[in-house]
Amino acid sequence: MSEAPVIEFHCVTKKFGGVTAVEDLTFAVRPGRIVGLLGRNGAGKSTALRVLLGLVQPTAGHANLFGHAYQDLPDAPRRIGVSMDTIGPTPGTTGRRDLRIWARSLGLPDSRVEAVLDQVGLTDSADRKVKGYSTGMRQRLALATALLPDPELLVLDEPVNGLDPDGIRWLRELLRTLAAEGRTVLLSSHLLAEVEQTVDDVVILQRTLRYSGPLARLTTDGADRLEDRFFELAGASAPGGSRD
Known part of the structure; x- marks a missing residue:
């Protein structure tokens, strides 16, 4: 399997009028990994995914899939499977x-x-x-x-919402199977306990990047809870916030 990144964000900023949704976002996703994109409502998760998929244009920076912008990627709809509210x-x-x-x-x-x-x-x-x-x-x-x-990459926006406990367990096992086959999964979520049982890597976003890397490193191989580390990095909640 190639170790070239499947997804790359390079200094991505997106502003809606006077509101900055994401700012200077840089991270990469390696193949065969399940990656959790985490943040509060309004942290910029959905905006980041829309930039990645060419649904909105960034104010600055760029995002690539398999080394190309989505609109320039050959056969993109067959290489990337997407589940978002807009679809x-x-x-x-x-x-x-x-x-x-x-x-x-x-x-x-x-x-x-x-x-x-x-x-x-x-x-x-x-x-x-x-x-x-x-x-x-x-x-x-x-x-x-x-x-x-039968995509190489799945991009899933809040895929656990609405699933009962059996459905959540089923989804977790399905995603692990897909990753074992060499596929890559990027999923956004605010359900930290479930993400902790599912993903290999974590990206924490609170308008700007707060962490990107292995879950094991973030939680000291499980000695710390993801929830505790999330709040340390994301900071205290505040009223309002950016568009997501």
């Missing part, structure tokens, strides 16, 4: 129909739809309308969409 199902569709729409846009066979439905545990609910899905089922559908192209 939702087609209104009025069933789970299976929605995945088939995505599959055809990517040039993938319907057999790939059946594979990911099974992978996320939605086969029995695939012909129900998505509007009747629970929050947890919608999260599984979003993950199925991200997995459709």
Whole structure:
């Protein structure tokens, strides 16, 4: 496996008017790792992901995927699977129909739809309308969409939200399996206890970078709690904050 970074942020700053969402953000993600992007609501996590995926332009700096800006990366939609709030199902569709729409846009066979439905545990609910899905089922559908192209990299924005304890454990085991296959996962979250059981590396963001590196180093091989180290690095909470 190549050790070249899968993701690189270089001095990324993004301002919305007079509000700075992220400032001078620099870090890298190595292949085959699960990386937790951590921060409070408003810390800039989602903004950083949108910059990475070319959805917003940075005010300064740049972010690369496999050495390229997203828009310049050959076959980007098939190399990178994404689950974010801004990517939702087609209104009025069933789970299976929605995945088939995505599959055809990517040039993938319907057999790939059946594979990911099974992978996320939605086969029995695939012909129900998505509007009747629970929050947890919608999260599984979003993950199925991200997995459709069998990507090298998964970018997941708050993937645990809405999952019950069984679903959270299932997701953790799935992500570990994907990483063992050599894939890379970047997930944003504010659920520190769950992240501590899932990730290899941690990026702590509070508008600026507060930490980037192995979880084991941050927690002294588990002697310290991630929650305690997070608050030491992120500082005290304050009213208001930047856009996320």
